[in-house]
Amino acid sequence: MYLPAIFPARQSVALYHSLQETVEWQAREVTVMGRRVMQPRLVAYMADHAGLSYTYSGSSMAPLSWNEPVLKIKERVEELSGATFNSCLLNFYRSGNDHLSFHSDNESLYGSGSYTIASASFGSARDFILRCNIDHSNKVSYPLGCGDVLVMKGTLQQHWMHAVPRRKRVSGGRISLTFRQIVHPELC
Numbered sequence: 001m002y003l004p005a006i007f008p009a010r011q012s013v014a015l016y017h018s019l020q021e022t023v024e025w026q027a028r029e030v031t032v033m034g035r036r037v038m039q040p041r042l043v044a045y046m047a048d049h050a051g052l053s054y055t056y057s058g059s060s061m062a063p064l065s066w067n068e069p070v071l072k073i074k075e076r077v078e079e080l081s082g083a084t085f086n087s088c089l090l091n092f093y094r095s096g097n098d099h100l101s102f103h104s105d106n107e108s109l110y111g112s113g114s115y116t117i118a119s120a121s122f123g124s125a126r127d128f129i130l131r132c133n134i135d136h137s138n139k140v141s142y143p144l145g146c147g148d149v150l151v152m153k154g155t156l157q158q159h160w161m162h163a164v165p166r167r168k169r170v171s172g173g174r175i176s177l178t179f180r181q182i183v184h185p186e187l188c
């Protein structure tokens with residue numbers, strides 16, 4: 001479910017700047033095919049409490065506590081999606097060169113079957129591509145712009161992957177917040 005311009009333009013620009021300044025962004029090393037490489041974007045992770053850590057690509061992130069702009073965005077995204085969220089992964093794509101490869105957010109800590117992950121985007125627009133697992137030619141692209149919300153529901157993570165590919169012509173930065181609900185904290 002693609003919901004463009006949920007946050008008004010001026011508020012979205014203000015949110016972009018306040019997120020850029022108030023979030024403790026990290027440059028992280030991850031393991032990709034046995035090699036340690038820098039992730040091609042900055043990240044941060046926030047959650048309700050310290051027990052909800054996040055592990056991916058061979059390393060674990062302790063959660064930061066929620067800050068004001070993120071909480072404000074979370075409330076609006078919860079209202080729109082009808083879901084509640086106890087954690088959020090934040091990505092800062094510094095330019096069109098920063099990107100995110102195809103993956104699905106199907107870790108078992110979110111439950112099995114049906115669950116909701118919702119994102120909000122600020123800053124420069126970037127294409128968000130959904131690709132069907134059994135037919136890679138079946139793709140859907142959303143040009144996620146400043147103030148847009150995207151809600152991924154149901155069993156989408158089991159059947160589709162998503163990515164934010166490199167875009168040479170984009171010079172500005174983009175910040176996305178992906179909200180999730182961890183239902184099995186014992187798996188963290």
Ligand SMILES: O=C(O)CCC(=O)C(=O)O
Nearest residue numbers: 089091119128164176178
């Ligand atoms: O930046 C985006 O819109 C996507 C982020 C994402 O897929 C993730 O954090 O898992």
Ligand SMILES: [Fe+2]
Nearest residue numbers: 103104105162
């Ligand atoms: Fe994702």
